[in-house]
Amino acid sequence: MVSTSDFEKGMVIKMDNDPWQIVDFQFVHPGKGSAFIRTTLKNLKTNKVLDKSFKSGDHFEEIEFEYKKAVYLYKDRKNAVFNLKENKQRISFPLENVKNKIAYLRENFDVDLIYIGNELSGLNILKKVALKVIEAPPAIKGDTVTGSTKTVTLETGLKVNAPIFIKEGETILVNTETGEYAGRA
Numbered sequence: 001m002v003s004t005s006d007f008e009k010g011m012v013i014k015m016d017n018d019p020w021q022i023v024d025f026q027f028v029h030p031g032k033g034s035a036f037i038r039t040t041l042k043n044l045k046t047n048k049v050l051d052k053s054f055k056s057g058d059h060f061e062e063i064e065f066e067y068k069k070a071v072y073l074y075k076d077r078k079n080a081v082f083n084l085k086e087n088k089q090r091i092s093f094p095l096e097n098v099k100n101k102i103a104y105l106r107e108n109f110d111v112d113l114i115y116i117g118n119e120l121s122g123l124n125i126l127k128k129v130a131l132k133v134i135e136a137p138p139a140i141k142g143d144t145v146t147g148s149t150k151t152v153t154l155e156t157g158l159k160v161n162a163p164i165f166i167k168e169g170e171t172i173l174v175n176t177e178t179g180e181y182a183g184r185a
Helices: none
Strands: 012-015 016-029 038-042 050-054 059-062 063-076 079-084 091-092 110-115 118-123 128-135 149-154 157-162 169-176 182-183
Touching: 016 050, 079 110, 091 118, 149 169, 157 169, 157 182
Parallel strands: none
Antiparallel strands: 012 016, 012 059, 016 038, 038 050, 063 079, 063 110, 079 091, 110 118, 128 149, 128 169, 149 157, 169 182
8 A cells, every 4th residue: 555645656556446657746735724645647548637636645555567568560440469579479459448549650669568467458658759741731832820730641640730841751750648740750
């Protein structure tokens, strides 16, 4: 059991029978009333992010988890298929569990699979990934208003708003948490 005073970024706790990872936390001691801990939690099963406050001294069960290095191979109608690096074992993971991250993965992309116990629980990818632009409409002459964007299609099929100077064949960075353009690669 861990107390709120033991919280650390990256720690995984059990709350409502689900594994929640502590993304951020802050100790708050208001002038009036008792102290509390304000946290940002991420559900490792659903990837839902939640802001929650706990009373100082609340206790939770800490969950041990493990990252295993893998390579993304392909997806079919129901599953995303990965190959573990340590023993070349193929792992299938239901698409509904990785639907918000699969758009950022191309073949032979390195990922971390999250295991809680012996059960595959989630997928961890980089915060920014480099993807090639395969379709970009041309910029229209005179369309140079500051901050103007256009929708480009990336090699994984993902559509992102990017500045008008981005052309087909360029590689851009995309933020995997927000799905937005993050710069040229």
